[in-house]
Amino acid sequence: MTGKTLQALRAEFPLLQTCTYLNSNSTGAFPRGMEAVLQRYARTMQEWRDEVWEGWWADWHAYADAVARFIGGPPGSVVTDGNLTTLMGRLGTCFDFQGERRRVVITGLEFPTVPFLWSGFSRYGAETVVVPAEGARVDAEALCAAIDERTRIVSLCHASFATGALMDLEPVVKRAHAVGAQVVVDAYQSVGAVPIDVSALGVDFLLGGAHKWMCGSVESAFLYVRPDLTDSLRPAATGWMAGENPLTFEPARAWAPTARRLAGGTPAVLPSQLSQVGLDLLNAAGIHTIREHSLRCTARVMARADEAGLPVVTPRKDAHRAGIVTLRFPGDAQVARRLVAGGFVCSYRGGLRVAPHFYNTLEEVDLFMDRLVAEARKEAA
Template sequence: MPSCLDRAAHSALRAEFPLLEQCVYLNNNSTGAVPRGAERVLRGYWETLRTWRDDVWQDWHVGLDRYADGLAALLGAPPGSVVTDANLSTLLARVASCFDYRPPRDRVVVTDLEYPTVPFVFRAFGRYGARLTVAGTGGPRLDQDALEEQIDERTLLVCVPHASFTSGATVDLPRLVARAHQVGALVVVDAFQTVGVVPLDVTTLGVDVVLGGAHKWLCGVGTAFLYVRPDLVPQLEPAATGWQAGDRALTFQPSTGWAPGARRFAGGTPYPLTSLVSQVALDLLAEVGGAAIRRHSLALTQRLLDRADAAGITVVSPREAHRRGGVVCLDVPDGETVKRRLAARNLICSWRGYLRVGPHVYNSLDEIDEFMDALNKELGR
């Protein structure tokens, strides 16, 4: 075991995730394992439905706020600066609806390594004048120079992934934020691929907007989050909105203004179950701590890199620790078939053009070796 987690603590953590009893699970960059404590929440939710009283909404709102503020703490942000909703697409569109896309500042710059959600949403806002620019080289690694060359006084928003879903390559956020702010542009960060495995301090970075979700490295289910820099919030009024964003929402009286903080980006009636379930894993991860999770992740991904090099397998992900997220992507022949064959052996990864191997804090070096031994056999090495 890496020294950042002692054996007893690591064994206790693993015991909280039943999925690990069934397989070697290295697919956390796609969907994280869910802790057994989620079952208690689900049973409690059913009991609430079975014995329904409207008063339950008071506790549910407390639970929703607790989860949002727990995410804020994870991001180094103050309470009240994060709101949750069903998915990242919904929240991104809500942010996008805050702006008038009028010349001369009408450009939205994205990279060619972003998840398809982002360019799709901003292309839709083309009907309101948004002009989308896609920067990059088409390769698995981000060309940050090419990205920053596209950022000028006409740029309204720069939207980037903290790490690419295809390679795990991370963006140099301090450098990017400095460049964007120099010309008056705002930076929107899609942190879905990193939050929970790579520490992110939004206050220190001065980043404007961060989005992410629960079902990958946060080991939750069916919910996404939005952080907006607190001093920026008063300047933004989403056109895509709902009654919970109003200043009198919970009084059930007509609102005359916006709710304070990030809640002005809320939508309609919330769905509390996913936040309640996701809280279980957030508590477990917070107990381990972001720095320890990152050290453990780097030890596991380094073992993957070393084993791949020894086998002559092409590594697509960055080798530098500060440039890679939690996933190592391998270029292997007929990768999708290889992924299925490994799954038949209960060795679980994913394939998105490359074989993606994403160990988390509850995985071990022994599991990495077991996986790579099997991969070498599949490849005849």
């Protein structure tokens, strides 16, 4: 994949013509192809016939299988819904937290959903154990040491939303499986920016969403289920789409034989149709090309920050960071607000986060950092 090809794909994102956008960790740029999907949906609703569901059913499944391919999973191993929290909560109802094996091990770098959600399962016997972060990262050895025969679930982020730190999943999965625990991975801040192969990793469950690095719809998240675990899952929070043959409209007598058994009610089809557009562009670029370009861009951000004396929170090693560089310095929140107001779009989550994607250029990174450094110096004066 050449830089010229990435430049051609850049043209598919009109937002980039209006601002300097390095905010994919919050929301990815909107591909122009989404507009045609929205127009088609509007026409469909204006001319409604029930037969539309035949095509929509196919579209919903096709996107789920396309996501599965993108992360190295087989057909039928992914189900989609409106957000990660809904899917993770539904998955949680599949587990028994009675007896000695009741612990849910999480880390101190999780998105707020994770500790809040698992704490809710304490009413069913779950006991949450938090492995604290050491600076920007959670040490894999410390995490593995917290996993023992009392552990039911290890729930951790692949990449931190706050620091961009990337977790080495392999030793965690190995340790969890050795003691009979299962691993739930939140990959929202890595999928689309970092290559993921769920089959090679052996993860039990992996969740992510479309609207950040996958350049898709805000209302689209997914759950991957390791195929050999599917038959063992009996979700208590369920709906008619989880049944074996929902479109017969007969009472469900069995769960679907695929990851669709983790579905709920009427599916959000439009978000899947919209998100397919961004996924097609990611496939056109190639995830390994995206990763190489991301590492170049984030390295440039860190180098420019170092030159200006701005502290970098994000780990330096390529293997330890995803697509985010977080800076923390006096007045960083005010600087972030002024940057956004001036058309240099980033985000603040306890630190100023800079997140270039495959559609950004090194020239843009330098332009952004020129303005960031100038604003930081103004703040310090």
